Amino acid sequence: MSKGRFILLNPGESRLPMPPPTTLKAGAADTEGRFSLIENQGHHDLPSHVHDAFDELVFVLDGELGVDFDGRRHHLTAGMCALLPRGVTHAMRALSEAPVHALHLFSPGGWEAHPEAGQAAESGDIGRFYVLQRGEVRPGRIKVPPAFAAKARGTDTDGRLSLLEMVVAQDIPRHIHHAADEGIYVLDGELVVEYDDRTDKVGKGQFVLLPHGVPHALRCGSAPPPRVIQISSPGGWECFVEDLIEARPHITTGGRLDPVKLNPIAAKYDITYGVP
Structure with missing residues (x-):
């Protein structure tokens, strides 16, 4: 059942044994095949290769990473990310003596079963590739506050997932995602x-997987408030955020999100607030 798929990992912990310095934060077996999340703190020297089944989203936490794509080298530093579409040749290498610390999100899941860089005939859409600078976001229907920075939208990933860099400055009341799994990697704060029926404090470098169908809530536990990477699979969370921003004056009571007022909007995204 979904409840048993909950994961809380400390920094350096891995769901499966992986060649150092790689750790598996969530694999296909954890996410019902939706995605795999890898954390790497090494030199990232990978020769030219093709993922014939997986899109790869790379988010650099520290260091300097070179991504070779379509005859050009892209220089990624902390806070930058890139989407590498399946079926297109690419390579990676460290551009500094210090190790590169990065998150690698693969969609669909299963990379951990085939981690070797392989060769295959190119069959992907080169136009799906993009690089985002630190603070840059994917364009959406409306402009949202920087606290909800969309780094990958459902429209970028064939609907498989969304990824946001978020600041959790306001408590998110108890709710259920009826369809989407939620993964959270804490960048700073608590x-x-x-x-x-459990409560955990999740700090820098920890990862938590919240499977669909189980009530949960998120609260700010530090000052300044925590900054996180939030993965939602299937995608679409960013569209819910846009709807909430537009409806903001009408969904609060006493300055707090009101579950009763939230639910007519949330229902469109298979979410229910105010659950016991």
Whole structure:
């Protein structure tokens, strides 16, 4: 059942044994095949290769990473990210003596079963590739506050997932995602996660997987508030955020999000607030 798929990993912990300096934060077996999340703190020297089945989203936490794509080298530093579409040749290498610390998100899941860089005939859409600078976001229907920075939208990933760099400055009341799994990697600060009947404090470098169908809440546990990478699969969370921003004056009571007022909007995204 979904409840048993909950994961909380400390920095350096891995779901499966992986060649150092790689750790598996969530694999296909954890996410019902939706995505795999890898954390790497090494030199990232990977020769030219093709993923024939997986899109790869790379988010650099520290260091300097070179991504070779379509005859050009892209220089990624902390806070930058890139989407590498399946079926297109690319390579990676460290551009500094210090190790590169990065998150690699593969969609669909399963990369951990085939981690070797391979060769295959190119069959992908080169136009899906993009690089985002630190602070840059994917364009959406409306402009949203920097606290909800969309780095990958459902429209970028064939609907498989969304990825946001978020600041959790306001408590998110108890709710259920009926369809989407939620993964959270804490970049800075402390996030309080209430899941079912347990409460955990999740700090820098920790990862938590919140499977669909189980009540949970998120609370700010530090000052300044926690900054996180938030993965939602299937995608679409960014569209919900846009709807909330537009409706903001009408969905609060006493300055706090009101579950009763939230639910007519949330229902469109298979989310229910105010659950026991």
